[in-house]
Amino acid sequence: MTDIISTPRAGAPYQTDDFAARLKKRYAAERRFKMYGMAAIGVALAMLAILLASIVAQGYTAFAQHDLALEVHFDPAEIDPQGTRDPDALSNANYGALARNALLAVFPEVESRNDRRRLTAMISNGAAFELRRMVMDDPSLIGTRKSVRFALASDYDQLLKGNIDRTVPEADRKVTDQQIAWIDRLVSNGSIVNGFNWRLFLNGDSRDPELAGLKAGIIGSFLTLLVTLGLAIPIGISAAVYLEEFAPKNKLTDLIEVNINNLAAVPSIVFGLLGLAVFLNALDMPRSAPVVGGIVLALMTLPTIIISGRAALKAVPPSIREAALGVGASPLQVVTHHVLPLAMPGMLTGIIIGMAQALGETAPLLMIGMIAFIVDTPSGFGDAATVLPVQIFMWADSPERGFVERTSAAIMVLLAFLIAMNAIAVVLRKQFERRW
Structure with missing residues (x-):
């Protein structure tokens, strides 16, 4: 056996010169890693600032006429x-x-x-x-x-x-x-x-830039998201609770879990093709309607809500379940009275992500005809409608300079809509949040 001979350092008898050199290198590597991380965050924030600045610079003039x-x-x-x-x-x-x-x-x-x-x-x-x-x-x-x-x-x-x-x-x-x-x-x-x-918010779409407005797109997005929320939230939470708390662990549930994880990675346009084939062609539902768009977006966001919901349920300490069962609560009471309220903040995080994804989607809605030129404001879930992302897509394809500023203004309105929706969800999440 080879003896390793090293000289202890003065003032630190437990450290050799080789150990101190290696420790210095590790500290230097850690500092470099932190610098790289901070630099990456700085670059990302700078790119975001440039993007937002360019959008605002091109679009703020659209709010005056x-x-x-x-x-x-x-x-x-x-x-x-x-x-x-x-x-x-x-x-x-x-x-x-x-x-x-x-x-x-x-x-x-x-x-x-x-x-x-x-x-x-x-x-x-x-x-x-x-x-x-x-x-x-x-x-x-x-x-x-x-x-x-x-x-x-x-x-x-x-x-x-x-x-x-x-x-x-x-x-x-x-x-x-x-x-x-x-x-x-x-x-x-x-x-x-x-x-x-005011025409930007009170008018529907128009071939003339000075008359084009976002009213039809805003109302259409609101109606579509209502359908999406009404379907995706109860179905997604129920599926997460069943799979995590009640479903038996066998090959069938394993297959379901694998398919849910795979669906989360499926391109959104595939859901649009599904909506076109099933809801429009097979079921003869109204084309360009918020009800069809909402169903398609609900199917697209369900995997995200289910996965995040299961993760939130897993994060609840087992002691909560054991204590509730110990005082005589049934398994259903354990979930509804104790586990689900504690997991709700994490579930709301998944809902926020899913709704943000649904609000910004364009490809699946194009497949079901929501690219139609809509002047009149939809009055119901079955009326022909468009949504803000599709409105932005259509205006961005127009060569007139007036539509350039309106495209950027519509993006600003969409971002404001998204921030407001997320703010409401964050407030609700804070209301349900519990610490232990």
Whole structure:
């Protein structure tokens, strides 16, 4: 046997020089490891900050909108030449001409046909619908004059927001020098006003960026998540409790556990194909409806809720069960009165993760037709609807500059929706949390 000879260090007789050198290297390696971890966290936070900053920088302007305030003459000759006040006649009147005439009255010197067309292009296509709604709601407006605010067309709104560079050659931008001069004149005389963009939250989708809103997507997401929550939470918690507390340990339950773990890793689009084949084709359920989307998302989030629920049940100390059984409680009473309340915070964590995943999913909903162009707000679980992620997907595919800012604004709204939902879940988790 070879004897290991080393010299003890002065002041530390239990440490040799070799031991001290190795200990120093271990401490140095530990410090490097901590530095690497902190650097990784710093890089991740920096990337997240850059991502959020880019989204906010592109999207915050969408929360403001320039409107064109004009005095409109509700000309009876255009609206109701017969004077019958027939609703059909009022509905089919040429309200677009009223809006154009109101703008042309501000620029009486514009006479050529091409100039008049370029001037009236600054009014949004929604002006005619706004005037028709006003007249249908109050026919007494016919023959009067009233100041009305119309949405400014997207290109000119982007010009005033600085997203269209005035200094580039005229041939390289959508807005001509003459139109810029008209816009500046309208701004100087107070005909263009800037305010909060309520249309972003009160309108449905539109082909015109200045009129496009998130109302249909927000309501559709809310209805879809209600169906998802109503199905995934009770089924997921019940399955977790049964598998962990009551199911016998045999090959069948082992097979079920393996399949649940495998389903958690299945791509989300597979669940969309399942929904298309079963719920739409086989069961003939309504296409693009929140009820179908909610069922598909519930199936997708069930594995996550079941796995996290079982982990939360396992974390409850066995002494809780033994004490309850010792005082005469039945197995069902042990679970419902003692184990489940203590495991609820961990289960809510899984629910938060599952709902966050469901809120941001797009692929399975595309397969069941929720990519439809939805203008009207859904009023029920069976109506055609869209959701915020699909709305973002559709707007991101649009080439207009106005949809670029609205895409980023929709992402901000989606993040706010997600944060609010998670905050509610965290508060509930704190209410159920117990320490021992």
